[in-house]
Amino acid sequence: MRFSARNKLPGVVQSIDSDGLMAKVSLRVGDNHVVALVTAEAVSELDLKIGDEVTALIKSTSVMLAKP
Amino acid sequence: MRFSARNKLPGVVQSIDSDGLMAKVSLRVGDNHVVALVTAEAVSELDLKIGDEVTALIKSTSVMLAKP
Amino acid sequence: MRFSARNKLPGVVQSIDSDGLMAKVSLRVGDNHVVALVTAEAVSELDLKIGDEVTALIKSTSVMLAKP
Amino acid sequence: MRFSARNKLPGVVQSIDSDGLMAKVSLRVGDNHVVALVTAEAVSELDLKIGDEVTALIKSTSVMLAKP
Amino acid sequence: MRFSARNKLPGVVQSIDSDGLMAKVSLRVGDNHVVALVTAEAVSELDLKIGDEVTALIKSTSVMLAKP
Amino acid sequence: MRFSARNKLPGVVQSIDSDGLMAKVSLRVGDNHVVALVTAEAVSELDLKIGDEVTALIKSTSVMLAKP
Secondary structure, eight states, X not given: OEESOSEEEEEEEEEEXXXXXXXXXXXXXXXXXXEEEEEHHHHHHTTOOTTOEEEEEEOGGGOEEEEO | OEESXXXXXXXXEEEEEEETTEEEXXXXXXXXXXXXXXXXXXXXXXXXXXXXXXXXXXXXXXXXXXEO | OXXXXXXXXXXEEEEEEEETTEEEEEEEETTEEEEEEEEHXXXXXXXXXXXXXXXXXXXXXXOEEEEO | OEESOSEEEEEXXXXXXXXXXXXXXXXXXXXXXXXXXXXXXXXXXXXXXXXXXXXXXXXXGGOEEEXX | OEESOSXXXXXXEEEEEEETTEEEEEEEETTEEEEEEEEXXXXXXXXXXXXXXXXXXXXXXXXXXXXX | OEESOSEEEXXXXXXXXXXXXXXXXXXXXXXXXXXXXXXXXXXXXXXXXXXXXXXXXXXXXXXXXXXX
């Protein structure tokens, strides 16, 4: 399957914090951390667990740049 | 300066492709590439050049997860 | 492959309008039209053509509701 | 009233799940389901109820495409 | 018509810059400027002109905070 | 520090409503209110308090226009 999103970052789930409708999923992506805020329903549906290999998909229109 | 965004990825500008109102900026972030679609005006205003050190700011609500 | 996105709308590409960095892709999704604004690069990479069956992925955080 | 958003999907509210600050609203849109994550405050303010006819507004920049 | 979006900023169109598929619309909102990037098609469809009174709708999930 | 975001609205925090993973932060921006939905973790990390001067950063791609 191919995606229009320009950002497809391979990561490993490091923590999952569910509360009510929402869940915060932290990934290790190379030397960085990437955090996704998804529905708790999505965590169940994907059967997400610590150690899972997942891809973070991010549209390039959602990326802001900051320069010192 | 501190940001509410959970994703603050340090990168180096590798290419800038401007066309009309828009510009596509590619960063090297560790072993990954991150692409930001911004306005051409922003590229001018930040005086973005290849080799610049920038930070990609991404809200965690904009991150989608895919699992094989 | 499974996605955290709550909205996974199956559609058929009806038109592709590329200009510079950007492309507007219109899908038929049931009786509705769905429009995606993606990079022209994504259209090439996915080899998108009229008649292709694709899925529109939309995070639920990106959906706004209006009530008369 | 007219909207810049390219996606204006007419739907009927099928379920509302509120928890704390957030609410997940599911719509029937033709043969598909569309889910919106909004604030619980918005659900009150719009007096959203099951069976309500609403419009899901989605900017085309928020739509990602996936092709098998 | 009522909206789930928490941010409904009343403004006056100050400039419209169309190029290809995209258009950048600048509004005066009180003492501030608000810029919207929309499709050129939307500008036509709304018959947007300088001086028009419009509302900028922004989901609260799209707002990032920075603190010095 | 400079930002690619076209919208950089200076505001003062008027209320903070945290619940579980999420927090709703309301700002006074000129004569308007701006609401940001961020993680509760961000509120802690920025040590956000009522009266703080902050900047709301919003990408122009996230702004929708409505015209009567």
